[in-house]
Amino acid sequence: MSFNTKAELNILINLAASDSKIEDRESKLIHMIGKANGLTAEEVQEMINKPRAITDLSAMTNDEKFEHLYYLIQMMKMDGQVFRSEIIFCESIAEKLGYKKSVVGELSQHIYSDPSITADREMLRKKAEKYIRD
Secondary structure: OOOOHHHHHHHHHHHHHOOOOHHHHHHHHHHHHHHOOOOHHHHHHHHHHOOOOOOOOOOOOHHHHHHHHHHHHHHOOOOOOOOOHHHHHHHHHHHOOEOOHHHHHHHHHHOOOOOOOOOOOOHHHHHHOOOOOO
């Protein structure tokens, strides 16, 4: 992640909590992403305990927006159940990132809940570009 790790994690936390409960697998992914980006377990847990409102996302580059969307969709699928509220949240964030909300359905077909299973990012990036709003 080349953008603000805390802002990214905050959005993931908001997504994880959108179905009223952060599952263990979701929490582990949030902690894993935080640790991989230099945050301590305590910092990540504090963010989980006190999530902030989502801030302006328009300053990100297209690559940052794509990575953000990728992690967001992965988080949505993390607990093995996809709730309508999570889809709506992802679509809302996708729109804030400058995509048509239908990008969520397209990308989610190719993004796995298990972070150790990697998708073809370049193929996904090209698919996502077709959904950028003019």
